[in-house]
Amino acid sequence: MEDPKAILEDFEWGFNALGKADKKRLDAFWSFLQTSYEPEYVDEKTKELILVGAALCARCIYCITYHCRDALKAGASRGEIVQTGWIVTVMCGGPAMAYMMTYLMKCLDTFGPEFGK
Numbered sequence: 001m002e003d004p005k006a007i008l009e010d011f012e013w014g015f016n017a018l019g020k021a022d023k024k025r026l027d028a029f030w031s032f033l034q035t036s037y038e039p040e041y042v043d044e045k046t047k048e049l050i051l052v053g054a055a056l057c058a059r060c061i062y063c064i065t066y067h068c069r070d071a072l073k074a075g076a077s078r079g080e081i082v083q084t085g086w087i088v089t090v091m092c093g094g095p096a097m098a099y100m101m102t103y104l105m106k107c108l109d110t111f112g113p114e115f116g117k
Helices: 004-023 023-037 043-057 061-073 078-092 095-117
Strands: none
Touching: 004 023, 004 061, 004 095, 023 061, 043 061, 043 078, 043 095, 061 095, 078 095
């Protein structure tokens, strides 16, 4: 299984590389992303839990890594993140559960101690 910290480094490298290849569209995407994250009705922790769920459903290890770490950083507990995984399994089935019980758990073990969880 891949190391979550290495996956995070690859993801961040990819953002930089894409920015050099197509700055205009990446800037537009980044603007949309920042607008979506503005605090209005949904707090940061809840947004990150939603994004962990979406990442599991999409089976994207980059997104699972990024949003697991950010959910922990936003104050989510391991229990909240795992329950999010179970809720997603209801809608996305076995593949989401497979990513939850392998890669998400690895991310929690990797990043949890950094946030005391």
